[in-house]
Amino acid sequence: MSLTAPPAPAPRITYGAVLGSPYVARLLGGTLTGRLPNGMAPVAILLWATASGSSIALGGLLSALYGLSSALAQPVKGRLMDRHGQSAVHLSAALLNSALLVALPLAGTCGGPGLATAIVIGGGLTTPSLEAGLRALWPSVLPDPRLRHAALALDTGTQGLLYIVGPLLVAALASAYNPAVALAVTAALGLAGTAAVATAPPSRRWRPPRSENQKSGHASQLATPGVLLLFTALTGIGFAIGAMNVWSIAMAEQHDQNMLSGIIPAAFSTGSFLGGLIYGSRTWQGTTTRRLIIVTGAFLTGWLPLLALPGPYAAIAAVTVPGAFLTIVVACAYVTTDALTPAGRTAEAYAWLILAIGAGQSAGTALAGRLAEQPLASAALPAAGAALALAVLLTARQRLGTDGHMQRGRHRRPVRGQHRA
Structure with a gap:
């Protein structure tokens, strides 16, 4: 009877291995730079308007x-990316967005509020969709699912830094020079970061896989x-998240410590x-569906101490x-979105995911603003959103675990929720 040695454990994934993989550092760095304008x-628009x-x-x-x-x-x-690829869509959007941000101090002052509003809306509509694009690129750049898992976590985890570094940079530029310079630097960073991503070979080569419905001329249901x-x-x-941002402002006013309005979101x-x-x-271990539910429960539990109306520290x-x-x-x-989405619709699905979070954030901000003077209600709103x-x-x-559409996902994950991050 021959004894076979157990398989050697897979080597531990490190972030050095992820960042050392071809194109990863360029794509991640370019995306973070290109998204700094978010x-x-x-902040730069607000400062420019008041300074004007x-x-x-x-x-x-x-x-x-x-x-x-x-x-x-x-x-x-x-x-558009699902139909025409990423590079053309990214570069066109970045050029228009940067031009409009630079034009705002020039045209907005002369044209009044109406023209300024049109320029600002145009600038928002043309922000490059770098986040959704990067998520769609990871499978082709990192075929190893363990490396992809680490890259996705690193990518997602660094997003919050954009909303710490970005406003601080604008405040420094506006203080040292003026808000128009802050808008120009914002435009330059957005264009430079987007160009770094859009001209990278993975972005230029990327095309979404086509589903059987698309090949037969039928649209896949998203x-x-x-x-x-x-x-x-x-x-x-x-x-x-939106309610937490307003709650931090209410905390700052209640305790007469203006820095809390920035420190609390920065800590988050x-x-x-x-x-x-x-x-x-x-x-x-375990399915992503189960992990998503457990971690969302932990996210909810983390908000409950706010109901005790804690002090600043x-x-x-x-x-x-x-x-x-x-x-x-x-x-x-x-x-989970990738697993539920038909082939050929991934970039659009990721964009809807981003919109869903953004829409919820806007609703949380709006309702929290109305309840800001009621400490308990204001502190309870983040937990209410997590409970929902x-x-x-x-x-x-x-x-989420057995939907038949999971079989059409880009990575062909098993049907019963066995998609692993």
Whole structure:
């Protein structure tokens, strides 16, 4: 009787191995640079409007319109990428976006609020869809699913840093020079980062796989029940983030510490970054559907200490806990979206995912603003958003794990939820 040695364990994945893989550092660095304007432009627009003599109300409106139009245009650009590839769509959008941001201080001052509004909306509509594009590139750049798992966690975890670095950079530029310079630098960074991604060979070569329906001339259905329920759950995640941002401002006013309005979101983003690093460095057992539900439950639990109305230092520490689970929730949601999406519609599906989170964030911000003067209600809203997400996921778990469309996903994952991040 011969004895066979057990198979050697697979070597541990490190972030050095991920970043050392061909094109990964360029794609990740270019995407982060190209997406810095997402954190810079709204602040720069607000500062430019007030420095030009407009009211804070108008500046806030212009800033909000930029973010809203950017989110609403995501699915359109995702569909264009699925049809025409990434490079042409990215570069066209970046050129238009940069031109409009540079033009705003020149034309907006002369043309009044109407022209400024048109330029801002145009700038938002033309923001490059780099996030959805990068997620669609990972399978072709990193065929090893373990490397892809780590890259997705690293990519997702670093997103929060954009909203820390971006506003700080704008504030420094506006203080040292003026808001027009901040807008010009925003435009330059967006164009440079997008060009680095769009001219990379993986982006130039990328084309989505075609499904059998597409080959026969029939459109593949994207809005399946599983996809719709998943995106509904993600609006709850976005709602929690938007409510947290307003709650941090209410905390700052309540304790007369203006820095809290920036420190609390920064602590949340730091927790997200660290949680993503830990998650991506390990291999996890179980299905992604089950993991998504468990981690969303942990995300909800992390918000509950806010109901005790903690003081400033305790609040800063408290928000790092749900922040640590945010990256894992989003990473699992991307994997689940990929499995539920028909071939040839992945970039568009990722764009809808981004829009779902953004729409929830806007709703959370709006409702939290109305309840900001009620401390308990304001502190409870992030948990309410997370509870909505968990309830929808629990209701949808059978569709997320056994939906027949999973077999049409790009990676042909098994039917019963065995898709692993």
